[in-house]
Amino acid sequence: MTSAVSSGESITLKIDDKDISCRSGETILAVARENNIDIPTLCFMEGLSVWGGCRLCLVEVAGSPKLQAACATVCTEGMNVVTASPRLKEYRKMIVEMLFAERNHVCSVCVSNGHCELQDMAVKLEIDHVRFPYRYPHLQVDNSHDRARMDHNRCILCTRCVRVCAEIEGAHTKDVKGRGVLAAIIHDLDQPWGESETCTSCGKCVNVCPTGALTHRGTAVGEMQKKTDFLPYLTLMRRTES
Template sequence: MTTVSLRIDGELITVPEGQMLLEAAREHGKNIPTLCYLKGLSATGACRVCMVELAGTDRLLPACTTPVQDGMSIRTTSPRLEEYRRMAIELLLVERNHICSVCVSNGRCELQALAQSLEITHVRYPYNNPRLRVDMSHPRYVVDHNRCILCTRCVRVCAELEGAHVWEVSARGISSRLVSDMADNWGNARNCTGCGKCIQACPTGALVEKGLAPIHLEKDSEMIARISASRTTMRHA
């Protein structure tokens, strides 16, 4: 196996060639925050929370989609990065209607936890307050578009692990919306198997199971990594 050497926060490490910066950093105890990344799925760099600094350039790089290169020197934390991450989270908070006190995922939300870790107590931008629907047409699950951050984790897990291709993102920019089966109600989606992988992949309260009290709405995002790893093992068996 070909390896490369680089520095992350001053520490010299050696990792396999082609590995992404995020994976290399986490394997060596460096915490880089993420929202759209989920182990076991392809990386898209959608949320831009995992940006890092590369010595020799002013450009920030998304750690989840940037492969390691020999001789790199990376910083995963700095005042500039913290400010950038705060801005990214604040923009996510104002884009939809994230009212934690009345959300079923309050206390179990990755967006909320990241905002708390960055000490975000208020936002500097005006709220969009869009009028978004809650789709309860599925017999088992609910999609609340007010909580969606368009991370596309549900899109990728449905396509890559379940192979059902129920979810997609329609439109562009501020008009982007998560849709199922050509923008029909989720309950009418013929390809949906009801497996619940999208529920487990969702980092917020956008996708949840019906009939459970908030205290029981635990999500096991590690399940996705376990399924992906087991399928990789079977393919190489």
């Protein structure tokens, strides 16, 4: 499923008590961001298909008993959306805390320290401690690729790398294995990354990774900075060409 293409018809809705007009087919997230209303996300990335897994962008829609993921919900006429109620803020905090408890996120020794979306999110949501029991799983670092490194300790399973590899690069080297907390990113048939025959070493996965899970080799603490600008550019260029 790709992000909905707007069909042009104009509709009006309310987001956080602000009257907003948009084109039909646009998602709540897109419209909110266009209007400088910030809805936090981790798995969403402009130019990739919608995943809906991080659940940070959940919003309240009047009349709907369930919370809706802003990245996957299309605006409808007269919709009344609340993006930051105390309940939503609390849920978001808990979700990010759970991500910290799930694997071994140690910022002080991480190459992405200071340039990490997970870290930034924790700061933004004012998380000062994690109330859940830590899992401390034993995880591997895949250092077999000659240009990049995969550290499963820092992965949050947002699957941006899987999607960029399959949808933009067209290689589909990466996928997910396992279920629940045992799920993990794999290359080809769960081989070491360096032995993958499909990987083109394009490096797109490294740049879309929100944390220090995917990094260039030879980076030290705090040195890994991701360049994400290529993706909107690529998608735009491909759209105009086709």
